[in-house]
Amino acid sequence: MEMKQMMRHALQCAAMAAMVTMASSCINEDLSDCPVPADVADVEVIYRLRVADDGDFTAGGTIRSLHLGFWDTPATLFAEHLMSGDDVPADMTLRVTMPRRDYSHVAMINCDNMLDGSHTPMPDVIDDVLLTQPTITTDTIPPMTAPAYTATIEMPLSTVPAGSTATYEIVLEPRVTRMMLSVKHPATLTDVRCYVSGTKQGYYSRTGRWMENPRLVVDATRCGETEELVDGLDTYFWFYSFPTTAEQPSRADGQDDAAWTVWLYARYEAEDRTIQYKYTIPRHAYAGRVLRGIFTIDENGGTTDIGGAGVEIDIDWKPGNDYDIEM
Numbered sequence: 497m498e499m500k501q502m503m504r505h506a507l508q509c510a511a512m513a514a515m516v517t518m519a520s521s522c523i524n525e526d527l528s529d530c531p532v533p534a535d536v537a538d539v540e541v542i543y544r545l546r547v548a549d550d551g552d553f554t555a556g557g558t559i560r561s562l563h564l565g566f567w568d569t570p571a572t573l574f575a576e577h578l579m580s581g582d583d584v585p586a587d588m589t590l591r592v593t594m595p596r597r598d599y600s601h602v603a604m605i606n607c608d609n610m611l612d613g614s615h616t617p618m619p620d621v622i623d624d625v626l627l628t629q630p631t632i633t634t635d636t637i638p639p640m641t642a643p644a645y646t647a648t649i650e651m652p653l654s655t656v657p658a659g660s661t662a663t664y665e666i667v668l669e670p671r672v673t674r675m676m677l678s679v680k681h682p683a684t685l686t687d688v689r690c691y692v693s694g695t696k697q698g699y700y701s702r703t704g705r706w707m708e709n710p711r712l713v714v715d716a717t718r719c720g721e722t723e724e725l726v727d728g729l730d731t732y733f734w735f736y737s738f739p740t741t742a743e744q745p746s747r748a749d750g751q752d753d754a755a756w757t758v759w760l761y762a763r764y765e766a767e768d769r770t771i772q773y774k775y776t777i778p779r780h781a782y783a784g785r786v787l788r789g790i791f792t793i794d795e796n797g798g799t800t801d802i803g804g805a806g807v808e809i810d811i812d813w814k815p816g817n818d819y820d821i822e823m
Contacts, residue, residue, distance in 0.1 A: 535596040537653045538661040543588040543603060545645055546669050550786045553674050557642025557736070559584055563604040565618035565625065566651075568597045576618045591661075599651040602701050603666055606645065610638040622648075627671055628698030628707060635711040637697065639719050639735035644672050646701040670784035671699045672736040675716070677758065679731045680792045685762040685771070688731040688793075689717040694756025695781070696738040706742050713759075739783045754780040761813065764795050771795065772813035778804040 543562070548554060560581040568574040575594070602625050608615055610629055619625060627646055629637040645668035656662045679688055692714040698707035719735040740756045760773040773793055779802060781787040790801045798807050 535658065536593050537596045537656045539592050539594055539651070539653065540661055540663045541590045541592070541601075542663070542665040543590075543647075544665060544667045545605070546667055546784065548670065548784050548786075552676065552786045553670070553784065554643060557606065557640075560606050560642055561608050561615065563607050563615055563618070565602045565622070566594070567600045567602075567622040568595075570600070570623065571621045573618055573620050573622075574599065578615055594653060596653050596656060598654050600648065600702070601651050601664075601666070602646065602648050603668055604644070604646045604701065605668055606640070606642040610640055622702045623700065625701045626698050626707065627701060632715055635709060636713045636715050639714055639716045639733075639737055640672060641719070641735065643670055643674065643736055645670050646699060648702045671738070673739045673781040673783055674736050674786045675733070675781060676786060676788045677716070677733045678788075678790045679733070679760060680725070680728060680790065681731065681762060682728045682794055684766060684795065685729075685764055685793065687761075687763040688720065688722070689761040690720060690733040691715055691717070691759040691761075692737060692757070693759065694740050694754075694777075696740070696742070698738065706738075737781070739781050739785075741780045741782065743780070744782060754778055756781070758789070758791070760791060760793060760798070762793060767795075769812045770814075772810040773798040774808040774810075775800055775802075776806040776808075777802060 545554075558581060562579045562581075562584050564577045564579075565573060566575045574597075600622050602618070602622065604625075604627060607627050611632070616626075625648075627644055629640065631637055647666045647668040649664060649666055651662070651664060653662060675692065677690060679690070681688060693712065695712060695714055696706045697709040697712050699705075700707070714735075714737045716733045716735050716737075719733050720731050721734075722729055722731045724730075740754055754777060756777050758775040758777060760775070762771050762773075763769075764771055771793075773791070775791065775798070777789075779787070789805075792799050796811070797809055800807065
């Protein structure tokens with residue numbers, strides 16, 4: 497069965513179940529006094545993504561999933577549906593039939609678990625709908641490999657005239673930033689790793705509240721790719737993460753008093769030591785935006801092209817004096 501038909505069928509079954517529940521209370525054997533089944537409404541939902549000005553934002557990922565939830569009271573999940581990216585219609589338009597009630601609707605794109613590909617079921621209470629990632633270790637989450645979006649709207653189907661179709665257009669907003677971090681280094685440095693601290697941990701779609709965790713670290717190492725250059729190596733980490741602020745950029749020069757951190761680690765096998773490079777970044781990473789940075793490191797120090805960034809070097813770093821990082 498086609499996915500759109502499956503969604504229609506699932507919601508129609510839910511509607512029929514409600515009707516059956518109503519009719520089951522009728523004890524008149526000839527059904528003449530039974531209540532009329534609940535009215536239903538045809539609904540057309542058009543989904544749109546807020547397009548980023550920077551083409552590199554969406555170039556890093558496609559639509560892998562569309563996760564939908566409908567609540568007929570704030571604490572009652574009426575219907576839930578999950579579609580894989582291959583089954584999302586090209587025009588991103590779905591048509592369903594639902595009982596004629598008032599609903600709150602949440603839509604999420606690419607909200608899958610980066611560790612195992614699973615999806616967290618929609619909660620009974622709509623305010624608890626949270627876009628986040630599971631922890632790898634305490635306070636450490638994986639990076640995302642596709643941009644995530646959410647939207648919440650109200651659907652007052654009780655006011656839809658009989659025989660008509662209610663049409664809603666939903667614009668899903670990006671809730672992540674894309675980080676394109678390039679680390680240039682000599683071949684004498686190996687096992688380059690990247691961690692980011694200072695980002696949000698999640699986003700509550702209905703309330704617009706961000707999940708905070710001052711100790712949170714994004715382990716971007718698993719996204720690292722290394723290429724050979726004429727004069728060394730380039731290990732780049734391109735990934736998505738939650739932004740470092742909920743605010744939108746206000747200064748044209750990008751210097752907005754941010755203070756989050758990029759942590760780089762590299763092995764210097766010749767002297768059997770690990771070097772830590774701690775970069776303090778003065779430019780926020782905003783949802784729907786791309787943050788680019790080139791970091792150049794060697795055995796003695798490091799620089800970056802991000803204006804105003806500071807760097808601290810520990811040339812003989814040992815585990816246990818900052819985050820729980822295994823080298």
